[in-house]
Amino acid sequence: MSLLALSFTLGFVVLALILSLWQRLGMEKDMIVSTVRATVQLLIVGYILKVVFSIQGPALILAMILLMLVVATFNAAKRGRGMPGIHLRILFALTLTEAVTQAFLLLMRIVPPTPQYVIPISGMIIGNAMVVAGLFLNRLRAEAENRKEEINLILSLGGTPRQAIQPVLKTAVRAGMIPTIDSTKTTGLVQLPGMMTGQIIAGADPIQAVRYQLLILFAILASAALTSMVLGFLTYPRLFNTYQQLVLPAQNSAKLGS
Numbered sequence: 001m002s003l004l005a006l007s008f009t010l011g012f013v014v015l016a017l018i019l020s021l022w023q024r025l026g027m028e029k030d031m032i033v034s035t036v037r038a039t040v041q042l043l044i045v046g047y048i049l050k051v052v053f054s055i056q057g058p059a060l061i062l063a064m065i066l067l068m069l070v071v072a073t074f075n076a077a078k079r080g081r082g083m084p085g086i087h088l089r090i091l092f093a094l095t096l097t098e099a100v101t102q103a104f105l106l107l108m109r110i111v112p113p114t115p116q117y118v119i120p121i122s123g124m125i126i127g128n129a130m131v132v133a134g135l136f137l138n139r140l141r142a143e144a145e146n147r148k149e150e151i152n153l154i155l156s157l158g159g160t161p162r163q164a165i166q167p168v169l170k171t172a173v174r175a176g177m178i179p180t181i182d183s184t185k186t187t188g189l190v191q192l193p194g195m196m197t198g199q200i201i202a203g204a205d206p207i208q209a210v211r212y213q214l215l216i217l218f219a220i221l222a223s224a225a226l227t228s229m230v231l232g233f234l235t236y237p238r239l240f241n242t243y244q245q246l247v248l249p250a251q252n253s254a255k256l257g258s
Helices: 005-009 012-021 028-055 058-080 086-107 115-146 148-156 163-188 194-201 206-239 249-255
Strands: none
Touching: 005 012, 005 194, 012 028, 028 058, 028 115, 058 086, 058 115, 086 115, 086 206, 115 148, 115 194, 115 206, 148 163, 163 206, 194 206
């Protein structure tokens, strides 16, 4: 694709801006900022990957993955404001998810240990896990607020914080996984995912492209379950103080237990 052809695709952005102005949505600034950021970020990443692919060094691969993990952590942590130590918990959950999925792929020799495979697959896994973490934290906060009387009742009857919060955790985990499950269900019927589409456009055999896409779908499904469950186990104690009383972050984050 030439730069001229690429510039023509800005017409899509212009169309979105016109529709926003027409309906007075007030999203024009966000659209422009997101467009500029995406362009700059992708160009920078493109040049970085070009260097990484040429050097083929494990240290650079790890550096790229670490950068992805840190950025994803800070983005997902926005949904967990008020919870002390939430950044470290999200980072641990995302790192564990990435380590488990990549270790399986590499140890089983499903993909070779080269930057061309490890970095793109890591990006898809970490990116999906980031979304799952954000959805989980958002739903956890909302459910804990809506069901605080139920939680307090269980605690007053002698239940442990784990027993009191268990229904809330299950609801939050399901909420975090639903988009991934629905996307997996409709793949091939409603959408042709990015890896498969990219390989087909590049001239790869469609059957081979389907195999790689299934690899990604299965890995992302496992990562969604692992991320939401690990994050749930790590974060629910932050909703209770040292006296096993429910203390929601929005109410008084300073009293949360360690």
